[in-house]
Amino acid sequence: MVEVRTRFAPSPTGFQHVGGFRTAFYAWLLAKKHGGKFLLRIEDTDRERSVPGAVRFIIEELKWFGIEIDEGPSREELRALGEDWDGAPDLHGPYGPYVQSLRLPRYKEVAEELVAKGFAYRCDCTPEMLERERLEQMARKESPGYSGYCRTRNVSADVPHVIRFKMPHQRTVSFVDAIRGRVVWDSIPLKDTVLFKSDGFPMYHLAVVVDDHDMKITHALRGVEWLSSTPIHLLLYEALGWEPVTFAHLPVINGTDGKKLSKRSGAANSRELRDQGYLADAIMNFVSLIGWAPGEGSDQEVFTREELISKFSLEGVNQASGVFDPAKLLWMNGLYMRNLKIEDFVPLAWSFVERAGISIRKADFEILAPHIQERVKVLTEVPGMVDFLQDKPLERQMDAMSQKGMDIDKVKQVLTRALERLEELTDFSVSEIDQALRSVAVELGLKPGPAFVALRIAVTGKTVTPPLFESFAVLGKDRVLSRIRETLNLVQGSN
RNA sequence: GUCCCUAUCGUCUAGCCUGGCCUAGGACGUCACCCUUUCACGGUGAAGACACGGGUUCGAAUCCCGUUGGGGACACCA
Numbered sequence: 001m002v003e004v005r006t007r008f009a010p011s012p013t014g015f016q017h018v019g020g021f022r023t024a025f026y027a028w029l030l031a032k033k034h035g036g037k038f039l040l041r042i043e044d045t046d047r048e049r050s051v052p053g054a055v056r057f058i059i060e061e062l063k064w065f066g067i068e069i070d071e072g073p074s075r076e077e078l079r080a081l082g083e084d085w086d087g088a089p090d091l092h093g094p095y096g097p098y099v100q101s102l103r104l105p106r107y108k109e110v111a112e113e114l115v116a117k118g119f120a121y122r123c124d125c126t127p128e129m130l131e132r133e134r135l136e137q138m139a140r141k142e143s144p145g146y147s148g149y150c151r152t153r154n155v156s157a158d159v160p161h162v163i164r165f166k167m168p169h170q171r172t173v174s175f176v177d178a179i180r181g182r183v184v185w186d187s188i189p190l191k192d193t194v195l196f197k198s199d200g201f202p203m204y205h206l207a208v209v210v211d212d213h214d215m216k217i218t219h220a221l222r223g224v225e226w227l228s229s230t231p232i233h234l235l236l237y238e239a240l241g242w243e244p245v246t247f248a249h250l251p252v253i254n255g256t257d258g259k260k261l262s263k264r265s266g267a268a269n270s271r272e273l274r275d276q277g278y279l280a281d282a283i284m285n286f287v288s289l290i291g292w293a294p295g296e297g298s299d300q301e302v303f304t305r306e307e308l309i310s311k312f313s314l315e316g317v318n319q320a321s322g323v324f325d326p327a328k329l330l331w332m333n334g335l336y337m338r339n340l341k342i343e344d345f346v347p348l349a350w351s352f353v354e355r356a357g358i359s360i361r362k363a364d365f366e367i368l369a370p371h372i373q374e375r376v377k378v379l380t381e382v383p384g385m386v387d388f389l390q391d392k393p394l395e396r397q398m399d400a401m402s403q404k405g406m407d408i409d410k411v412k413q414v415l416t417r418a419l420e421r422l423e424e425l426t427d428f429s430v431s432e433i434d435q436a437l438r439s440v441a442v443e444l445g446l447k448p449g450p451a452f453v454a455l456r457i458a459v460t461g462k463t464v465t466p467p468l469f470e471s472f473a474v475l476g477k478d479r480v481l482s483r484i485r486e487t488l489n490l491v492q493g494s495n
Numbered sequence: 496g497u498c499c500c501u502a503u504c505g506u507c508u509a510g511c512c513u514g515g516c517c518u519a520g521g522a523c524g525u526c527a528c529c530c531u532u533u534c535a536c537g538g539u540g541a542a543g544a545c546a547c548g549g550g551u552u553c554g555a556a557u558c559c560c561g562u563u564g565g566g567g568a569c570a571c572c573a
Binding site for chain 1: 496497499500502505506507522531532533565567568570572573
């Protein structure tokens with residue numbers, strides 16, 4: 001059995017969105033399932049489009065998702081890229097470098113080999129000539145592409161030139177995609193595409209084939225947008241006499257609008273999701289489900305990491321594109337949030353409280369934490385649940401004070417009676433508060449619900465809060481009483 | 496223009512390969528009710544889909560052909 005080796009090979013041209021990371025998840029899942037290796041390779045063959053920080057972003061996000069990279073760029077390679085930071089990993093592997101811009105000689109070597117064997121040729125056509133040719137073809141409604149002008153011109157290696165692949169004019173090419181089955185191109189006219197640029201960098205087509213072969217990749221997972229250029233890769237493998245990898249072309253993930261994922265679609269990238277209070281495991285679980293399902297009649301959709309690894313398969317990957325539905329992610333995040341151990345939830349939630357600039361005592365927060373945990377779906381909702389603990393003047397939702405059969409008089413009665421009862425308490429505990437407040441409702445012939453609304457607003461300012469008695473207990477007798485008095489004055493004044 | 500991929504509830508999907516168990520199952524969302532100190536959780540229920548047209552067959556969501564819709568590729572981008 002050959003070891004399964006997969007790779008995530010992003011080009012550092014910007015910040016990956018969750019769709020990009022799904023490709024990484026699947027590749028990682030596949031490798032882990034078979035006890036193989038997952039590698040990270042940086043495809044930076046387009047110098048113009050490389051953006052600083054993109055590599056760091058990718059590595060840090062993979063780490064956040066808990067995806068360990070078995071082979072990848074070393075610290076030194078990262079430094080050569082201008083990507084070095086505290087805590088940068090120092091990855092290694094037997095087939096490095098894992099950064100394409102550091103592998104230039106190898107691509108050159110292969111390109112020259114192709115020329116020597118007659119599979120490729122040098123071309124010194126200028127961009128202007130190419131552009132004119134393309135325009136003419138478009139005008140004649142022909143499919144655009146290089147005519148092959150330099151095929152027989154024996155362009156010298158001394159002048160600036162590119163190296164083009166001499167594609168067969170008529171060929172039937174086919175392969176078996178791990179997700180889509182057999183795909184056939186029947187006698188299509190293929191154009192002589194550039195393999196090696198005049199700036200000394202390879203084109204993607206050359207680089208992937210060479211690297212996947214050199215790094216002994218067994219399965220290449222990539223987006224469907226690559227499906228159309230697979231014949232080029234297949235032909236390259238053939239010319240080089242190499243065994244092609246198994247290709248798996250993944251369906252795309254669209255936004256709710258059906259268009260490509262973007263900031264607008266509410267999906268954005270994992271970093272933003274993290275800032276919005278989403279959990280890595282929830283995102284990973286959710287995103288994995290766009291385009292994959294366990295099949296075999298299984299309804300399961302909440303998976304531990306281990307289950308994901310054992311149940312994942314390329315056969316279970318869908319062929320049709322999917323939509324990223326933020327509403328379902330929100331639900332799933334809430335689920336993961338509630339499943340968190342309280343000791344894991346507290347520090348996470350507390351960091352969001354601090355970030356929101358809410359200054360309260362951590363001990364108070366911890367008391368309420370279990371109640372908060374079960375009612376928030378994202379971490380960003382946490383601050384709003386505890387900000388009433390601050391010693392700041394409350395902005396009360398007075399208009400919501402009297403609802404469901406309550407009127408201003410009832411409100412006053414509730415507040416007055418509650419004040420009396422609460423004052424009597426020597427032990428300001430949850431159970432005591434509970435008793436006291438319930439008796440108030442009973443005495444006034446009110447249902448607890450509407451009656452407590454008034455108290456809730458009086459003391460916390462809002463209609464939605466953690467449970468009342470717990471909140472009161474944490475706040476302490478003094479603050480609760482004074483807030484009720486304050487409200488009473490307000491109500492009195494409005495009369 | 497040429498080629499390739501694709502098509503089940505609003506969304507993610509099961510079922511399709513190996514036709515009958517499908518009056519098409521689950522989940523999110525929506526709505527209603529229940530639980531309930533608000534909210535959330537939880538529970539119960541409802542509405543909601545095989546793109547269309549032909550064929551093959553006793554029988555098709557499932558197989559075949561076509562149409563339409565959606566996506567992608569055809570660069571010295573990836």
